[in-house]
Amino acid sequence: MKKITILIALFFTILLSSCNNDNQENAWITENDNQVIQNQESVEQTKKLEKPVIYTSYYPIYFLTKSLIWGNAQVINLVPAWWEPHDFEPTLKQVAEMSKSNMIVLNWLWMESYEEKLLENVKNVPIVILSEELKDLIELEENQSEDIHEDENEWHNHWNIDPHTWLSPKQYLQLANILIEKLEKNWFTNLDKSILLRLETLDKSYTNWLMDCKQNQIVTSHEAFWYLARDYGFGQHAVFWISPEQEPSAKDIASVIDLIKKLKLNYIFSEEFVSPKFTDTIKKETWVTVLNLHPLESLSDIDENNNSDYISIMEKNLSLLTTWLECKK
Numbered sequence: 001m002k003k004i005t006i007l008i009a010l011f012f013t014i015l016l017s018s019c020n021n022d023n024q025e026n027a028w029i030t031e032n033d034n035q036v037i038q039n040q041e042s043v044e045q046t047k048k049l050e051k052p053v054i055y056t057s058y059y060p061i062y063f064l065t066k067s068l069i070w071g072n073a074q075v076i077n078l079v080p081a082w083w084e085p086h087d088f089e090p091t092l093k094q095v096a097e098m099s100k101s102n103m104i105v106l107n108w109l110w111m112e113s114y115e116e117k118l119l120e121n122v123k124n125v126p127i128v129i130l131s132e133e134l135k136d137l138i139e140l141e142e143n144q145s146e147d148i149h150e151d152e153n154e155w156h157n158h159w160n161i162d163p164h165t166w167l168s169p170k171q172y173l174q175l176a177n178i179l180i181e182k183l184e185k186n187w188f189t190n191l192d193k194s195i196l197l198r199l200e201t202l203d204k205s206y207t208n209w210l211m212d213c214k215q216n217q218i219v220t221s222h223e224a225f226w227y228l229a230r231d232y233g234f235g236q237h238a239v240f241w242i243s244p245e246q247e248p249s250a251k252d253i254a255s256v257i258d259l260i261k262k263l264k265l266n267y268i269f270s271e272e273f274v275s276p277k278f279t280d281t282i283k284k285e286t287w288v289t290v291l292n293l294h295p296l297e298s299l300s301d302i303d304e305n306n307n308s309d310y311i312s313i314m315e316k317n318l319s320l321l322t323t324w325l326e327c328k329k
């Protein structure tokens with residue numbers, strides 16, 4: 001079986017090396033050789049170890065794949081620590097390496113804004129688009145999405161669908177099952193499925209702890225928590241939309257201050273990636289407590305030093321939510 005996998009990998013390597021010239025000529029990807037492949041094991045080293053290579057588009061997709069694959073393949077996360085995946089595009093070199101890999105796992109359109117172009121440029125490598133298989137996806141209001149998707153006519157077919165599915169343990173559990181099916185179909189059969197039990201436990205904790213809360217709405221800087229809010233019975237009010245790296249204008253900040261005063265809020269949820277200008281001004285001009293709710297799009301150095309992972313960060317998020325929603329337990 002291992003021999004067959006190696007032979008298939010070799011076949012793809014030879015076949016796809018002929019596509020690389022096309023990739024070199026294609027200027028759609030920004031070249032940036034300073035980007036770091038988070039997994040730290042280069043594809044060259046991987047080839048020496050004769051392990052298949054799976055590319056994943058950003059942290060939650062990486063975590064899921066890595067947990068399931070265990071040591072049976074090299075799993076590479078395209079987005080380095082502290083990098084915002086909303087704006088990330090792979091370099092030409094990375095695309096060439098992806099063309100020689102055994103599988104590519106993505107989440108969903110416009111989290112991977114390069115997805116369609118990747119599909120055009122990387123042939124003969126199975127590309128799994130996980131959240132596309134989910135039922136009950138959330139459609140965002142049109143006015144919420146118009147800022148970001150100027151070029152939707154070009155290649156965004158589903159640009160108004162909220163991509164942040166991994167932030168609900170219920171949805172993430174479904175993604176795990178979809179990924180298992182796809183991996184097994186592509187000859188990755190010796191999977192460690194213990195992650196399923198950990199995700200079921202996480203889902204139960206969220207259900208139990210968020211069952212009976214005094215407050216029914218969270219206020220966030222990054223509109224990333226719709227699936228979480230819907231699946232566990234509360235609402236989300238986002239004070240600015242989707243992209244956390246966006247620098248808020250003075251008008252944005254003024255409108256947040258108005259909102260805090262109008263709704264008499266005691267707290268808002270922000271995150272590490274949001275501009276300090278936003279949190280500092282809010283703290284200075286209002287009484288509000290600003291807490292960081294982790295969107296799990298990427299890990300920071302602090303997360304990595306603490307050995308934090310999807311499960312431990314989601315547990316921390318739950319503890320913040322139960323406090324600020326005033327949940328009884």
Ligand SMILES: [Zn+2]
Binds near residue numbers: 222223224243244
């Ligand atoms: Zn996001």
